[in-house]
Amino acid sequence: MSKVAGQSGQATVEFAVVAAGFLALTAALMAMWRMLNDGLIVEHALAVASHHIQAVAPAVVVDVFLY
Numbered sequence: 001m002s003k004v005a006g007q008s009g010q011a012t013v014e015f016a017v018v019a020a021g022f023l024a025l026t027a028a029l030m031a032m033w034r035m036l037n038d039g040l041i042v043e044h045a046l047a048v049a050s051h052h053i054q055a056v057a058p059a060v061v062v063d064v065f066l067y
Helices: 010-038 038-065
Strands: none
Touching: 010 038
């Protein structure tokens, strides 16, 4: 098997890129699992929804009465 000039380390570079991507994906999934397990995502969603409802509710009431 002959090596073409400039491709001697291609497999090593490809492995490094794929391994780094796999490790980043694994770390992100572990962080997501931990947030789901601790209930942080649900708490954040409820907090954001309540702030949105409080901010929009007066405008909705005005729209209903102005209709």
